[in-house]
Amino acid sequence: MKDFALLLERLAFTPSRNAKLQILQHYLERTPDPDRGYAFAALTGDLKLRAVTPGLLRGLVAERFDEQLFALSYDFVGDLAETIALIWDGEPVGDLPLTDAVHLLETTGKAGLPSAIAGVLDRLGPSERLAFLKLATGNLRIGLSGRLARTALAQMGEPTLDDIEEVWHGLKPPYPEVFAWVTGGPRPDRAALAPFRPVMLSTPTDLEELRALDPAEHVAEWKWDGIRVQAVSEGGVRRLYSRTGEDVSGAFPDLIDEMTWEGAVDGELLVRRQGEVASFNELQQRLNRKTVSRALLESHPAGLRVYDLLIWNGEDLRPRPLMDRRAVLEAADFRSDRIDISRLLPFGTWDDLAALRADPPDAVIEGVMIKRRDAAYVGGRPRGPWFKWKRDPRVVDAVMMYAQRGHGKRSGFYSDFTFGLWSGADLVPVGKAYFGFTDEELRELDRFVRNNTTERFGPVRAVAPKLVVEVAFEGVNRSTRHKSGVAMRFPRVARIRWDKPVAEADRLETLEAMIDAPNVFAADAARAGTRHGRTKRAGGEDEPGAARPRAPAGYLGTEDGEGEPPKGSR
């Protein structure tokens, strides 16, 4: 655990990619199996342990520490696991090998977990306590992708990164065969049928950047607001992967049934009824499920819009230019009315494309994708061949109603704001935003909050309705969970309107008019959307303004899923 803790600490503070690689490579070289394999899997998020919940940790804390002293400490430190690691009174006794820690978390039953965790914390030093808690909560936050970690593996020996990626899927931690291979042993057999292949990702762009490119060298398609998936059907084995390689077949049996062809295809997962594409909000209800009810399968049928072929009838098309792959795609027969192909948009100039983007034929389109005609299919996010040009965010002018103190770097600053819109003569809270402003603006907002506080609720202050803020967001859905009946997706502060009188802020009806589509399952959807969001803080359950609407990013990973803020946000 000592070496693993040191590794996590070094990686967490090291900004440079190359230095990270070097630190990881050195660790992997000098650490024996199976510890290094478990460490590797923990870093890349592939170690599936019983997730210890924040609630369990809070329970441990409540038994041992004065509530007020803990709350003051947490407020300063800003991270629950870190606060516990620092505040815990433990005496390091020997060292707990990482493998033993993993086995303990794998084998301990739910009832025994709290005392088992406390027992481990008692005999570790502070850095090891933090490493253990991060392992147990499955939240390492190291900023190390699986691909980068495998790059470190590739640096250890002969096999190249591509060699490793091809055999990777289906291998299980602690990967003894891979470490044997990179240190001179035999190449492992590809373990899985219908493996996942690294997905090609795009970079954001805008009209100004596009003008430097030749439109004739590019094609464009609608960017649908669904979930990016890789559908693989090979030798009778069918799997549906998220773009990060997570197997999500279990949630979409209706689509799996339709995959009667032979190949690996890249496309957008959508809910479709009689050819009509449903909103992302409706698709959300199909997510996060191990099994799906018959009723849901009928009310929310899944479909696939294919935009690329990686493998088709046994042939690896990835090295071939996009237009060659498209020719095969357009000639392919998917033998299903749930599967169709993404059509190319006709355009001659970037301004033509801008006009199309400005007026899409369907509400579930969130922009356009632009791809180079001659580009091979390359895993990762190469800059250049693929671009996304998303629609401009929607905005409302809202009034600041509440503010909550931030944590960590923002400790002591009021940085999380709840906004409201007019409904009759009253303001109704419609959402929260906690980024989109500069550090200097944060200081001004903090000053405004302190000078205009009307009431205090723990870390939250009610603020006199004096300040209008332009809030940008990606979309809006009905929600029974919010007092206002609406929930914004990915709201953030676009501009602070110091100049604008509050009476001129927008009305709730304005926001309601932007709702993508009516939805009977809204409550479920709101829950699915926040389940994987940021851990709630102390007292968070009682916050005015209720839930924190978030992009449903983390889960299956939409194209924008990796915590990348939308263009235009700061």
Place this chain on the structure above:
Amino acid sequence: MRADDFLYPTDAGLYCPAGDFFIDPVRPVPRALITHGHGDHARAGHGAVMATRQTLDIMAIRYGEDFCETRQVADGAARVGGVEVSFHPAGHVLGSAQIRLACDKGPVIVVSGDYCRTPNPVCAPWEPVPCDIFVTEATFGLPVFKHPDPAAEMAKLLASMAEFPDRAHLIGAYALGKAQRVMALLRAAGYDRPIHLHGAIQRLTDYHVEQGVDLGDLLPATTPKEIEGQVVIAPPSAFASPWVQRFRDPVISFASGWMAVRARARQRGVELPLVISDHVDWPQLTQTLTELRPDEVWVTHGAEEALVRWCALNQLRARPLRLVGYDEDEE
């Protein structure tokens, strides 16, 4: 008279009317007693200043010989008006002292200044001074602060230098005390190559050497080609200046008790945080209060709220002294 008639906070700092003097005043006053030479405690422009010889020397180095009108070396007990005043080692930086005030017909008050109980090779160790009222700092007054063994932090630095042998390791450390402590810790860890110094810490480091602190071979950090892969010690402010541009891909390190909290280290863009503090941590703070067991604890700069809460839980009378003007980051 009540205890807080003998010593109370004012806009200029902590004031003792019986002796008509201030302790560590933040603006110019006729008579000042100074606990130690850090800039937020020791300022220029007072009339008469009483402090330890080393603190007076340090103030003269920082502000020039004319930093005050008259100075008096604290040496044994001295009378100032109706108060017997004495200075006792605080273990914080070279010359640092706690100030004991025995007021005629009044309580014995000890003002800790900043203090540290971890052995520090560059200054005299902290001494317990029995008192009725203990005025304690609370810079690290939260139970999350348990400073690790400084030797373990040095081991981290040496491991990083082994991992990245071609990169200069730039350690941010405050010019008075921390910088010299890091040098002494490096020597204690067996590091015997020259240590390179930023110009701003040269004079205070020279003064430590004059006072008998052995810091080994020290060189100015002026010849960048030769200092790749070496240790360079600089004041943290230097990291925001173009001075850093002379180093190719340096490892930025910072020696401070705040580095125990990751968000603080990230905020400063530190790649190699070293948790080395010249202040008491939470166990030492609470141990000190338990051992001294004064009638009353007054808590000054830092996390007053948590320490006052701990005192309440441990049946100690305590209250926060809301002093202004001290920089808790000066560590």
